[in-house]
Amino acid sequence: MPELERLRHDHAPALLAFEQENRAYFAASIPDRGDAYFASFGQRLADLLAEQATGACHFHVLIGGDGEVLGRVNLVDVADGSAELGYRIAKSAANQGLATAAVRQLCLLAATEYRLTSLRAATTLDNAGSRAVLARTGFVATGEIRLGDRPGLSYVRTLSDVPQPVGS
Numbered sequence: 576m577p578e579l580e581r582l583r584h585d586h587a588p589a590l591l592a593f594e595q596e597n598r599a600y601f602a603a604s605i606p607d608r609g610d611a612y613f614a615s616f617g618q619r620l621a622d623l624l625a626e627q628a629t630g631a632c633h634f635h636v637l638i639g640g641d642g643e644v645l646g647r648v649n650l651v652d653v654a655d656g657s658a659e660l661g662y663r664i665a666k667s668a669a670n671q672g673l674a675t676a677a678v679r680q681l682c683l684l685a686a687t688e689y690r691l692t693s694l695r696a697a698t699t700l701d702n703a704g705s706r707a708v709l710a711r712t713g714f715v716a717t718g719e720i721r722l723g724d725r726p727g728l729s730y731v732r733t734l735s736d737v738p739q740p741v742g743s
């Protein structure tokens with residue numbers, strides 16, 4: 576299993592390569608980042624890391640054996656014990672259970688390290704892979720929504736079943 580690491584400045588080159596190599600692949604299921612994202616990648620990463628330092632979000636990358644980024648698993652909009660989950664996995668590593676394993680690991684981190692009590696998520700109805708990941712990792716659909724021009728589902732996962740560290 577690739578290592579789940581909290582996002583740092585030195586991940587920048589591998590992260591940019593990941594986003595560039597998988598841009599068309601991701602755009603088939605989720606909105607494209609847009610050219611401006613790639614043009615100002617360094618500044619944007621610096622802004623994200625500054626935001627992460629405030630505790631408002633927690634970004635993670637999945638690092639493969641050669642130091643390459645194979646995926647991203649993020650928590651954003653942290654407030655009132657809850658956060659919104661997002662993830663994307665490289666085309667070259669798809670359908671190997673990576674997203675499922677990474678979301679499970681992040682649920683553990685969210686409960687123990689970040690002291691959250693629930694996570695939210697959302698996906699489009701036509702994203703069968705993402706729906707499978709959410710269902711497998713304990714997320715429960717809570718309602719129908721629209722994501723852009725596509726119908727979708729919102730989800731929640733309480734973290735009360737995640738074991739707390741001894742002494743907490």
Ligand SMILES: CC(C)(COP(=O)(O)OP(=O)(O)OC[C@H]1O[C@@H](n2cnc3c(N)ncnc32)[C@H](O)[C@@H]1OP(=O)(O)O)[C@@H](O)C(=O)NCCC(=O)NCCS
Nearest residue numbers: 604662663664669670671672673674675698703704705707
């Ligand atoms: C969705 C995504 C994160 C899944 O990552 P992954 O590492 O391939 O996920 P996993 O291997 O853990 O599980 C995916 C499951 O969905 C299934 N699946 C994938 N595509 C499918 C499809 N089109 N129809 C039905 N099932 C599908 C896989 O078969 C797998 O189930 P299985 O293990 O029982 O075979 C990845 O495809 C991705 O990054 N997509 C683009 C970005 C995105 O959609 N992010 C989520 C936004 S909400």
